[in-house]
Amino acid sequence: MLRLLCRSSAGSQTLVRWARRSQRGGGLLLHGARSCTSSRRCHGTGSGEVNGQPAENGSGNALYRDSVLLPKTEFPMKLTGQKLLDRELQIQQECGFADLYSWQRERKAKNKFCLHDGPPYANGDPHVGHALNKILKDIRNRFEMLRGRQVHYIPGWDCHGLPIELKALGDLGTSGLSPLQIRQKAREFAEGAIARQKAAFQRWGVMADWDQCYYTFDGTYEAAQLKVFQEMHSKGLIYQDYKPVFWSPSSGTALAEAELEYNPEHVSRAVYATFPLVTLPPKIASQKVNVSVLVWTTQPWTIPANQAVCYMPNAQYSVVKRADNSEKFLVATERTASIAALLGTDLQTVGVFAGSLLEGGICKHPTIPDKQVPLLPANHVTMVKGTGLVHTAPAHGMEDYSVASQFKLPVECMVDEDGTFNELAGPELQKLSVMTEGNDKVCFLFDDGSKVKDIQIIWTRLKVRVLPESARSSLLTMLDRRTYWCISRQRSWGVLIPVFYHKESGEALINKYTVSHIAQLFKEKGSDCWWELPIETLLPPEVLKKVKAGAASDYVRGEDVLDIWFDSGASWAAVLEGTFESDSRADVYVEGKDQIGGWFQSSLLTSVAVRNKAPYKSLVVHGFAVSEKGEKMSKSVGNVVDPDVVINGGKGPTEPAYGADVLRWWVAESNVFSDVQIGPSALSAVYLLEHSEIPARKPVTDAYSEFDAGRVIRVLQAFITRELSSFYFSIIKDRLYCDAEDSLGRRSCQTVLEEILDGVTRSIAPILPHMAEEVYLHAPGHDKEETLFKSGWIKSSSVWRRPGLEEAVEGACAIRDSFLSSIPGKNAARYDLTVAIEPGLLFELMESLQEEPTSTTSQLAELMMAARVNLATKMPRDLDPEALLNHGTFLINLEGGVIREESAYSIAVTPTSAARCPRCRRYTANSADCLCPRCQSIVSQAH
Template sequence: MRWGLRPRGPGATALASARSFWGPPRLPCRLGWLGATRRLLVRSVTGASNQLTNPNSGKYRDTVLLPQTNFPMKLLGRQQPDMELEIQQKCGFSELYSWQKERKTKTEFCLHDGPPYANGDPHVGHALNKILKDIANRYHMMRGSKIHFVPGWDCHGLPIEIKVLSELGGKAQNLSAMEIREKARSFAKAAIEKQKSAFIRWGIMADWDNCYYTFDRNYEAKQLRIFYQMYDKGLVYRSYKPVFWSPSSRTALAEAELEYNPEHVSRSIYVKFPLLKPPPKLASLISDSSPVSFLVWTTQPWTIPANQAICYMPESKYAVVKCSTSGDLYILAADKVSSVASTLETTFEVISTFSGADLKNGTCSHPLIPDKVSPLLPATHVTMAKGTGLVHTAPAHGMEDYSVASQHNLPMDCLVDEGGIFIAEAGPELHKKAVLEEGTDVVIKLLKNSKNLLKEEKLIHSYPYDWRTKKPVVIRASKQWFINITDLKTTAKELLKTVKFIPGATLNAMVDMMDRRPYWCISRQRVWGVPIPVFHHKTKDEYLINSQTIEHIIKLVEQHGSDIWWTLPPEQLLPKQVLSQVGGPDALEYMPGQDILDIWFDSGTSWSYVLPGTNQRADLYLEGKDQLGGWFQSSLLTSVAARKKVPFKSVVVHGFTLGEKGEKMSKSLGNVIDPDIVINGGQDQSKEPPYGADVLRWWVAESNVFTEVTIGPSALNAARDDINKLRNTLRFLLGNVAGFNPKTDSVPVNQMYVIDQYMLHLLQDLASKVCVN
């Protein structure tokens, strides 16, 4: 019954009195706050046709108003996805973005899309991210803003190149650089089309006609311009340094391209470095009659051949101890005497203790190369957390080791090639052996033969792996291109104070990651990417890059794309005025370099190509927490380097998707959730029913996205139940406004009943709270 009906019969006087209190008199059949004047409709109650006819039936028919709608309470089986497709097509979903862009509004909201990688099928991680972005965009659109959202794809790099080569098998070895690039481009394009179709099916509102792609020639040209701006400011340089190196991919990797395997097994060893020249302050303490050795622990035995020094902590106490088993004298940190003795299954008698500073100017013999001297050097990176308090130092295979070597002018020779194989200089026993496999075996065997190995044991610990090949990496010195982020960190951290991070703690996490990064290696030894636009001298360690060469290359790239680096002869890659200065076309002294830019530099410069206006600052970046050390950081650093600005006003960071029990998804566990199967159902639809895109979107909307987000049958069924409850509510509302005409039936707010005005007030109050929070 409608409370808007004119009162009749008993109690009418009381009801009329109440009405006079709650609001002005109303015409009969006025529908609450909507106030629709309309004919009363009667609908039969289910089963009424089987009842006996009552002569009084129908007496109150004209006084009953029941909902009337064709909107179903539930959509079963294929009805849900089929109805969604029909609505998308009939209602012009594809035109929604262009429609809202044409509106006359005072504000614009820009969400910059972090480009997903174009190397596979769409997955639930994509769904979580894209739907979250769509929710943010639609919220701001409903608030009256014009939305700027240009989707993009990360199209270059190692993962795509490796996939292409692995599919080709043995044929890949005979491919030219251009053949690899063409196949990689085709592969990326196919992946983009799959992902784009899925994103559109999920209901994502975006500028699908003007997507950005990092392999687009105009994008590449813009990227090269940013590179040169940074080079011209002295922020880009070439140097010989240790970097993370993937033997399986044969290229340098950035920190963001690593995955840490917590179950990696290393062969850790305790090694003796015989004392050669006692430190002057300890000469009287150490007699010539009793040989003394320094004890060192390492988890990377293969680096011992490259040892150049032993580092100690000057502020710590060290001890000379006597081993009860062998009678040998050892030097190690005083705090580590007990734990090391226990590990070696012996006892140590402490002969004397002294300050680490007293080790100054002492030297040791190399445990594998008797005539080689390893000096004792102070260092700040030595800790007492593990090992012996003395650190084996191989400058070609450690970041801190390199720093020590730079201070003390130590050799930094690398004995390992691009494939992780010992080179000839490592010695005949090690030559051509893989450092992480047989090479480690041989090093340990050689240490045993020289009687300098005290113990070997297996250690399970977290170790960096190549994010694509899933194989362990090494640290290896090589000539690479770097960005000097030391000069950028201070400015970047200051500018981050103007950015709103959600959750707030992610700001500190991002700053911590940036602080731990000593430098950013931006060169890769592959072919599928944007070339580093530098020419190298054929015989000297010199390179050529200037404003003339870069402008010439940028023009060529704008016209033909970055393929020109591999298709044009060197003399055409140089401008005429420069060519004449470097030997001319017939005696050219320089050749194009073979390195390409890191894909994080690729995607990190997207702000310069995509963001609108002169300020080029997005209202929002929204990505997973892995991007705190990835795209968020590369975007920040390139923007600060090029123009001393941050590219975002706000950053929202969401968690990862996990299986229903909180476990990582994997094919072997059988818990991988495919968004396409969620929407359309699987082969056995009794086990994998078609939920439709609305359920997938609801799962995202109701999840706490700031932690890990679980998904599985229970979560999807719960989301479907919620959708059905929502449908039931909408069905009731639609049934009650059937035939309602806003032009003739609406009631001005000031003419509504007080209780109706109060309901609207509560609704607006709720909306305000939601918008504020």
């Protein structure tokens, strides 16, 4: 049975085709194949070609038709539409896709591989972004399982958060609903999204135990999360305080940075403001000048919350005087020219000072009478924009907050939860929206203003491999910016922060005893019990006794929930802890580039805080799925690609049913480290591309290990197109079809084909599991019940390593190239070839391929595809004067370079005098009416 997964190159014959193409030429599916040399193209059956020769009509040819051994297979030639879909589902059932993960977890394995699944958000239907992520992970998992490792992969879902709550409530809002009612609706919504996503992941062939997933709303998960919370709280890393956060007035809750959506049409109002210096810095007080500090900001509404003005100690500052009104400003020296241009006047330098001399200066607040603010040094000040002096409002900026923490400045928030100024801002601003009329009002209360923000770089050294390496800098930059993390959210749908407040004093009660008790309750009953159970159960006497607190009735339970990034960021504790004997780190986390500021980071922060190590050994950061034009997918634009439509087909002919393996092929062939395009044209065209340039070869194993399935495909395509289709298949057809059925040559050829089929099938199996298993079902050499994925990776044998064989074939191929270049466009089978090589290593290598001086059936003759090959140490004297001569050299390299010898050879090419055999079509017969000796022997034995 001769079936191989190959693509025929133009003008060449192959044993089989690279499988079926779906509707409208929709792509190579690497599916079922039959011999592309059909019976119509074989001996004595009409017009066509055999062994590169035109077949002739004639009754004589029909005499030998049954003696030619043509390949046969039950493998389906082409499946499209519903038949294709039904076959994939049948393969999943027959080959035990659902049980494969559990099977490999139970087998003994020396090595393990853990890919920790980042939980997709349970707020909608599956999309191509899910497909890109889950299939990329599955390709690596299947590869690791095939090569004998025990794979640890538990799918999970992120189930809490504001988007789910808002979608679940819809137009109802939270009005009149209790927290438990809100949570019930949110849970039902999340469960529905999980069910739809899980079904899609299974249909894509993702290997997992789908009955053993993790969900962030499970009690056991929530308990593990609270354990992380407790550890961090015990170390003093979690505390209650004021800090600036991203706040959503419309939703009434804090937001994580990853949850923000910026309006690209928004234009900030930038203004300059003056802070009069009421106390000159001591080291420049002798100047006795009336000067104002000039600052710049794009957020004027934050000026009322100002607590300081920051400068850069290592920079140079100047006092300058305006030419138009003699007003004096303090600004950074290198910003003087830019400021003069903006003010539309010349600035005369009065004095120049080092930034360090500004220490001790005090300014008058521009909007609050009698309030004074200090000049303070800070490393986040830059000279890129503004004046080199930064307005600092600790309640409204992370760098500002860091300055306040260092110098013990007040953190006064003058903005209410609805986004309006509160009473602290004063009667003129109170109740005004900070983004609209409040911002305008502030601008009337001062002259000019500025705030320059930049990142304080703290280079963190992580012993983590990052693919691609360029993503490392993005991760570190985001980490540098995140000196604090607000983990509280003011919603109902989430994991409750286990804190109690004293009714009288408002003092918080939270410690290891209270948190441990709540964690145990969550594990047993789920976090709904926070509202369901009486306060006496949440704070039992034995716990109160340990913390030396009063009665439970003296306390009320808190209502804030944990940020969902804390939820998912604690997944290492819920899923990985205790899984491995020595190191509970995952081998790899694989997610999209948006998770650089999300799950990658929250996982790292929680793990380092608790265990002082990263939760992963390596990170793989992939791009987004975008439209064919490279645009973000949008329903309003109409460029959304539904993975269900890719698999099952859509409404028209432009949306054929491709099946799951095509979706997987799209993922594998894409450069996943950048944004990946998908659409009707891409799906139908990407699989038909011919690769004219073959990349540098690397083992398939290395490519899979680096999440580069595209390189796997390119290597296999190059191997199939060049080594197999254009070369090996061409030279073996004759003995495969025309040698005796039990001959050593034919049987050895079948063995090689079986090994090739097995190797190629296993190589492509992680990418195309349905097709690979179907091929394996039809392949010989194993029990019917055995599946490919349970049979292991590619197996090599030392038997195939015959010393000198590779060099012999390489030398023969060099001679073959000289031969074919002598007869461009001609049929090699019509020529005799004489090869002359002086005695030496190259001659000995060629003798290993042809022992006799002349032969029509030797391995050397087969490689040359000539009618006859003569092998000699020198050219014969009676050489035909019309012979085509050519010369060449070949460098022999044996035993790793120990033996090196460059040998010369000469060839002579002459048209053969032999006739074409009516059975094998080779020019090896004595006359046109006779069979060649080989065919005569086979036919006579058959009779």
